[in-house]
Amino acid sequence: MTETTQLAAVMLVLLLFWPGYNLVLALFVWCRPKARRAEVPARDPLQYWIIIPALNEERVVANTVRSALALDGARTPVQVVVVDDGSDDGTPRVLAEIDDHRLHVLRRTLPDARRGKGEALNHAYRYVRGIAEEAGTVHCTIIGVIDGDGRGEPGMLTEISSYFARRSVGAVQCRVRIHNRTTLLAFLQDLEFGCVVDASQSLRDLVGTVGLGGNGQFVRLSTLTGLGDAPWSACLVEDLELGLRVHLTGRRIRYAAYATITQQGLVDVKRLLRQRTRWGQGNLQCLRYVPKLVRAKSVGSVALLEFLQYLLTPWLVAPMTLLITALMGVNFYAQFSGHEFAGFTANGSDALPALGIWLVALVLPGLVWGVVHRLRNHDEPLPRCLLVGLAYPAFLVLGSFSTSRALYRHFARRTTWAKTERLAEKEVPAPVAPQPVPKIA
Template sequence: MTDTTQFATFMLVLLVFWPSYNLALAVFVWWRPKPGGPEVPSRHPLEYWIIIPALNEERVVANTVRSALALDDARTPVQVVVVDDGSDDRTPHVLAEIDDDRLHVLRRTPPEARKGKGEALNHAFAYIRDIAEEAGTVHRTIVGVIDGDGRGEPGMLSEISAYFARRGVGAVQCRVRIHNRTNLLAFLQDLEFSCVVDASQSLRDVLGTVGLGGNGQFVRLSTLMGLGEAPWSACLVEDLELGLRVHLTGQRIRYATHATITQQGLVDVRRLLRQRTRWGQGNLQCLGYVPKLVRAKHVSSFALLEFLQYLLTPWLVAPMTLLITALVGFGFYAQFAGHEIAGFTVDGSNALLALGIWLVALLLPGLIWGLVHRLRHGDEPLWRCLLVSLAYPLFMVLGSVSTLRALYRHFAGRNTWAKTERLAEKEVPVVTAKPVPKIA
């Protein structure tokens, strides 16, 4: 095989792999088994404590608290704990205006406050643990986390309770969507969460490797207590680390395909890059769990590969981005210049054909997920789904840039972050519960 043929083969593999992977993932999520069958009856109703960490959340926290309290019913009684982590805006006043004995507000002040989301969650955990121990309800208490801008879907706790009725389930992660998707950038994030991440988590549910997210995670109180005094750490993605620690205990995390949490999407590119850089850097901080996962006897080979895939992605994306960029530039130069470089040469007459192939490979993944969004959700017009599909490659470029920034910050030892500013919201009316599909 000549050098030119080897080069062409390598480039073809790169071109085919990414669209093929996305197509296979989309087909899997489309044909995954639908929930059905009776719920597993529970001897005692589960008691839910929902933690809402709040730092300067005056614009959104009222809607979040009201939607969390609305999840309460006879089978899923709810208490809400808001951790005001040293807010210096009107957050305390907004919370004081909500008159409900199911709402518990924990006020943290400096120097204890503002040490990260993990510290705020641990503060609420200790409060809930003490109450549950005194009442003797630890075994049936579930702790949920909903971010300051999150809204729980009415009736979602029924599906979550059905998962917790099964032995060996230590945590459940909900599906996430974006509620301000009138903005194109926010719609791209909805496409990511409600289609791509939803498909990936569904596959992980089969493999037993579901990861926890910062919004919409529900964990048994007994599971959290088994992890020590501070279940959540100072890691930049404390949710991912908590999920890994739960898996290492041998308990399973399930993915709720219908129970949905909605949140605000970021509408500013700079803030989005900062968020994704933090996520990438947090992944790097969790690499220390790889040896523990390798040694864990209950982790299967397939599960281990999946864990490694999403832990090592930040390390692989950056060099692969540079490599592919160099190869693309090299290939087009060879085509248009018609010169032989390092044994490679391409006939310039094929340049338009090659360009067409590259465009198909570049645009196909976005078109796949835009179609999935339209068919599965049906809440956006077709033209918007096509528009967001065409913008998806640029969104992926932003992801690559944030990964490179994460690598730089990691090696530079820069771990501090500014709070993401929320967008102002109108008061959202409380919606009554609706039936949630039962699970098998």
């Protein structure tokens, strides 16, 4: 076999790896049971404190608070802490209009405010810790994080409590979906979170490498106290870093596939690129945990490989995208010029089969996820799911571009970010506030 043939074979394997990997993930989530039974019933009621970081969330914070308060149940009592991180819009007024004894509003002002989501979460954490330590309820207190545009699914805390019944579980991550998926771009994000990420997290749940997300994370207060006064860092993806720190303590993170948090999707390409660039830059910041993961006795070999995969894979996306795009360009040019380019292109009778392979590798993963979305969720028509599947490759190209921007910003030491503006929403009816729940002894 010549060197050219060997290189061409390697390129073919790389080309087919992407659709193959997606097919395996899709089959895994497809075969997953549609209803989950609690592995272990919760022994004792857990006290839930839900933190909502709010910086200029006037348009959405009322709905988020009401939805969080509505999660309150007999065995899952809820208190809500909103951290107003120096808002200069109508957020303070909106919060003042919500009359509920379960709502605690912490107002931060400059210069302490606006130092990042991590600092706001740490401020609320110390507030909750003080109350729990005074009441002696640290062992049964769970801290949840819901973003300013988040909506918790009714009854979700019952499933989460079943995971926390195991003492080895230090945190639980919920499934995330997009509730304003009326536009193609927002629907693409729902396909990503509700199908691709859902399948990836479910697979990680088997090997013990579930990652925490910025929305819908629930962590034991006792686990957070072991991480000091500031469990959340100034990292641009503080949720990913917290998840790695929890894993390094030896505590397990579980994935609640049927406890769903919904959030707003971005409907503007420019804002989406900015968001994904920040995520990519934060992922790069977390690479410093690789040596600690390698040395950690609590991390097995299979888990270590999975950690390395999801920490390093984003940095392979950009060069792979450029490579595949270049090869596609060369192939299309060859069809019109007649050049073979050292055996990497097909001409004559081989042109159509070669073009078919390219097109299948390009569009098959998205179409598969479109079908999975329809069959798993049943809330969107099949034609629309197939349409978003066809657009999925372009969405991945946007992600690749964001990764390249993240690399530039990281090495240029640029870490400042503008907050993403929310979209206005219809008002959610206020829940009926129950009688005060006695503190758990």
